[in-house]
Amino acid sequence: MKHTPHRYIWVLTAVCILIFFFNLDAIYVNIMEARNFVTAREMFTSNHWILTTLNDLPRYEKPPLPTWLTAFSAEIFGQNTLWAFRLPAALAATLLTISLYNFAKCLEITRKQSFIASLILTSSFYIIFSGRNGQWDIFTHAFMMVTIYFLFLFFKNSHQFYRNAIMAALFLGFSILSKGPVSLYALFLPFLIAFFIVYKTNSFKKKWFALAIFIFLSLAIGSSWFIYVRMADPVAFLDITTDEASNWGSYNVRPFYYYWSFFTQSGIWTIPSFVALLYPYLKNKVSNKKAYQFSLLWTLLSVILLSIIPEKKSRYLLPVLIPMALNTSFYIEYLGSHFSALKIKEKWVVYFNFGLIACIGFAFTIAAPFFLNLEGEHYIWYILTSIALCVLGIGILYFLKQQKITRVFYLTVAFTAAIIVFAFPLIDTLLDNPNFKSFATLQNVANKKNFKVYEYDSFSPEIVWDYGKPLPLLLYKDSLSIPKDEKFGLLHEITEDFPTNRFKNYEVKKIDRYDLNQVNPDKSGYKERLIRDFYILKKKN
Secondary structure, eight states: OOOOTTHHHHHHHHHHIIIIITTTTSSOOOHHHHHHHHHHHHHHHHOOSSSOEETTEEOOSSOSHHHHHHHHHHHHHOTTOHHHHHHHHHHHHHHHHHHHHHHHHTTTOOHHHHHHHHHHHHTSHHHHHHHTSOOSHHHHHHHHHHHHHHHHHHHHOSSSHHHHHHHHHHHHHHHHHHHTTHHIIIIIHHHHHHHHHHTOOOOOTTTHHHHHHHHHHHHHHHHHHHHHHHHHSHHHHHHHHHHHHHHHHHSSBOOGGGGTTGGGGGGGGHHHHHHHTOHHHHTTTSSOHHHHHHHHHHHHHHHHHHHHSSBOOGGGGHHHHHHHHHHHHHHHHHHHHHGGGSOHHHHHHHHHHHHHHHHHHHHHHHHHHHHSOOOTTHHHHHHHHHHHHHHHHHHHHHHHHTTOHHHHHHHHHHHHHHIIIIIGGGGGGGOOOTTOOOTHHHHHHHHHHTOEEEESSOOOHHHHHHHSSOOOBSEETTEEOOOOOSEEEEEEETTSOOOGGGGTTEEEEEEEEEEOOOSOTTSTTOOGGGEEEEEEEEEOO
């Protein structure tokens, strides 16, 4: 099949739309999203655009650029529309995909392989999760990937180096304004080390001033918000940054080897990603050995640098998936052009990997009615999902038999997209908490009966998000502030006794219990912190 130069971009865009944009509101809001979305909402409801807040309390843990973009999206497309809050993350994931494609072309590999690398990235598990989720990791790494693309051009080309330096600086600044130095350390630094080891570079005699502009401009943009907040609210800023810094060495500490199953975060590409890491096996089989050495070194350095940090979480591996997608493309490209000539001992891994994916499609059709609570329109989505996955599964097995691995690869990407387009509407069949009661209904009651609702001494971001406005704390930093209202509502955690002695001048009456958990109390994932008892307090005569 002949491809025009821009066709790959259009196809990548279409795949991104299917994977990142369809059914964007299918999954309920998690704690990380709730923090970010509440902060975004308080920007346009309370005008907290610079001195950012969460439940009207200072929140300086994260820089504001993704929050600004989310707030703008919500202002444009609807403040009560979940997909409007998630839309910027989906756009950031699309930017990341296109940026990797453009960068890969610079490595002197074919456009087709660059296309394959970008498809691997787009369909990797944690990229999908981050691109459909209101977390800010996808922003910082997407902006950094654009930086890396322009910086690579700056290093390799002898022309337009001022343009490349300025563009690289802008997006590096945007990356820092998205999540501080996270991507600078986890994606940019290993890129630099790998680049200078593998590619070296030409003299900087003509570029030193452009390089100085890059450094100055990127730091000026990236540090601007931090400097302003440090001056405007120094006490809260220092308290928060001190806590954040201490977490790196004391919170969620894991051993050095914790990340060494990193390739599993790619989901359906776990086995190909692992094989692509086997340098002795693949080094003489790839089409561009130097580019392969670079992608492999970039991937491994990123893992090593992340492993040095004591605090570890699976989602911190997101930047590793970017060079790993590029690295895996060398193996897929090799299979596409040489599979029929391979020995059976090399083929069985491929048969197992893609055959397993096809079998998952068949298994869904058989098993889904037994574990999904299907009713009404769910049957339509179940039928559509079953047809799509079975057809794609048959196609995967057919082309495996024909030994046309490139087509198998494309069908595997389509398999992922089909799950998101057709199966995601079935997610709510798994949500079966009989006690579910939204806090949004409480706000309606409070507005109707004209009283204000407070939290006692702590709050859950998901509850604040669901309620729709801040829930002020009565007990904050050991200081109790009782409202002057004749009547007010109070939410209290079910795990603690109600502090009646603190409200001796009030008649206290328990009214109801609100439970924001979506899953059944008997299932894992049920959280008591999402439950509150609701009380009405009236002043005694």
